[in-house]
Structures are given as C-alpha cells and as structure tokens.
Amino acid sequence: DTEVTQTPKHLVMGMTNKKSLKCEQHMGHRAMYWYKQKAKKPPELMFVYSYEKLSINESVPSRFSPECPNSSLLNLHLHALQPEDSALYLCASTPGQLNYGYTFGSGTRLTVV
Amino acid sequence: GIQVEQSPPDLILQEGANSTLRCNFSDSVNNLQWFHQNPWGQLINLFYIPSGTKQNGRLSATTVATERYSLLYISSSQTTDSGVYFCAGIRFNTGKLIFGQGTTLQVKP
Numbered sequence: 001d002t003e004v005t006q007t008p009k010h011l012v013m014g015m016t017n018k019k020s021l022k023c024e025q026h027m028g029h030r031a032m033y034w035y036k037q038k039a040k041k042p043p044e045l046m047f048v049y050s051y052e053k054l055s056i057n058e059s060v061p062s063r064f065s066p067e068c069p070n071s072s073l074l075n076l077h078l079h080a081l082q083p084e085d086s087a088l089y090l091c092a093s094t095p096g097q098l099n100y101g102y103t104f105g106s107g108t109r110l111t112v113v
Numbered sequence: 114g115i116q117v118e119q120s121p122p123d124l125i126l127q128e129g130a131n132s133t134l135r136c137n138f139s140d141s142v143n144n145l146q147w148f149h150q151n152p153w154g155q156l157i158n159l160f161y162i163p164s165g166t167k168q169n170g171r172l173s174a175t176t177v178a179t180e181r182y183s184l185l186y187i188s189s190s191q192t193t194d195s196g197v198y199f200c201a202g203i204r205f206n207t208g209k210l211i212f213g214q215g216t217t218l219q220v221k222p
Contacts, residue, residue, distance in 0.1 A: 041214075042199055042213065043156070043212055044212075101158075102158050103158065
C-alpha cells in the first residue's frame with residue numbers, strides 16, 4: 001500500500017458544528033502532516049506529528065485540534081470554524097521527519113457556511 | 114525574503130511541445146523537491162533532487178545547488194500534464210517544507 005487515504009473527500013459544515021477529518025497510511029511512515037491550501041495558493045503547513053508526538057504546531061487556532069491515535073492514523077478535529085477556514089486540507093506522510101519521500105493524500109475540500 | 118520562487122507563474126502549451134520550469138531558492142532552504150498537483154487536488158511527488166539531474170520518463174529535473182536554482186523539464190507534453198507544478202525546499206533548522214507559488218500549466222490538445 002503506497003497511499004495516504006483521506007476521508008471525507010468533501011465536507012460542508014456550519015460554524016457551530018463539530019466534525020473530524022481522517023487520514024490513514026499503511027506504509028510504516030513515522031511522520032504525518034496536515035497542510036491547508038487556499039485556492040490558487042501553495043499548501044501551508046499546520047501540524048507535524050513525528051513518532052505519534054506533536055512536533056510542530058504552526059500557531060494554528062485552537063478551533064483546529066490534531067490527534068494521532070497511532071502510527072497509521074491522523075485526525076483533525078474541527079469546531080466553531082469560520083467561513084475563511086474553507087480550504088483544501090491535505091494530509092501527508094514521510095518515512096521519518098527526513099525531509100523527503102512525501103506522499104500526499106487527495107485532500108478534503110472543506111466548506112464552512 | 115522569498116525563500117522559494119518559481120517562474121513562469123502561468124504557461125500554456127500545445128500538446129507535444131517542450132517546456133522548462135524554473136525554481137530559485139534562497140540559502141535558507143535545501144533538499145529541493147518537485148510536485149505536481151492535478152486539477153482534482155492530488156499532489157504527486159515528482160522528484161527529490163537536492164543536486165544533480167534525474168529523469169523519469171518525459172520529465173527530468175536538474176538542481177544546481179551552488180547557484181540556488183532548479184529546473185523541471187517536460188518533453189512532448191500531454192494534456193494530462195496540466196495542473197500546478199510546485200517546487201519546495203526544506204527550511205534549515207526547522208524541517209519544514211516550504212512551497213513556491215507554483216506554475217500553472219495548461220496543455221491544449
């Protein structure tokens with residue numbers, strides 16, 4: 001298995017909702033990442049987990065809450081989002097925090113209404 | 114300042130044409146990589162190329178680390194090559210992957 005699987009592919013949520021994005025990989029990679037991408041912009045790093053521990057938080061608002069329950073799974077819990085949080089959310093993994101070998105998922109397109 | 118800079122921002126090609134995309138990077142990043150994002154959002158890692166030249170089918174890349182630039186060559190372009198090409202590097206001391214603004218390529222049949 002050489003994929004990073006993200007679910008759901010599309011999500012529409014209200015500003016008072018709570019939802020979660022899920023990311024899964026079975027390549028034995030030990031680093032996993034969340035990126036946010038606005039239209040016509042490059043991806044921007046949000047969080048990095050290395051060996052299931054949060055190693056980088058790019059000053060992301062607390063309405064985004066990451067979780068890494070095990071080495072194959074990464075979640076992003078969403079609560080009280082704003083319309084400006086609408087974006088493509090991409091998950092990625094690498095063998096370690098080794099700077100190469102990135103595999104990206106196909107993303108979740110989030111719309112906040 | 115800008116750490117990873119790509120040119121051109123947009124490119125339109127006729128199918129079968131060749132093209133060269135350029136990436137300039139500052140001395141605060143290294144471990145250059147090229148990605149392709151298709152129209153559906155999927156980001157594919159094309160090359161990890163901190164220096165030297167690599168080829169994969171119709172695509173090849175060259176990085177001259179001493180002069181802080183990298184080139185991506187696309188030969189005999191096909192409509193499936195359309196999308197956004199990103200160059201990215203790792204920022205020293207942080208391990209963070211920093212993306213350029215991308216080159217949007219449209220290949221017309």
